[in-house]
Amino acid sequence: MPKFDSVAQAFAWFWENVYPDLSVETKKTLRHVKYDYSSQRRNFSEKRMKKILSDHGFFKVQYIFDPTEEKEEN
Template sequence: MITFSSIDEAFKWFLENIYKNLPADQKKGRLTYAWRDYTHGGSITEKRMRQILEEYGDIEIKTVVSYRPK
């Protein structure tokens, strides 16, 4: 299991380590659009990144909020 501090960081790792090794026939359509949007500064939402990550592996997202009263 690999741990990341954000969805953005996980998606960047996915693109560099999983996406680039996929067969050409899998790098079509929405996956290619997501890669292009992410790498060329386009608009890609966390929801879209999460959906792609879930499609290619198990993902567990935890939100931690710490509050310390003054």
């Protein structure tokens, strides 16, 4: 399973690798989405990207926090 640093990277990968293998009917339903995304005519939200990715496969967002050690001031 590929891992990405952002939802936008995962979405771009989806268009290049998953979309071509979808059925004709599914491609028809995504036609306006692909146009909006590729032309960047509209503001394409991360929420919309996540919904489309979830509809067509397993999609998980992972947040990682690694606290830095506090420096002691003397």
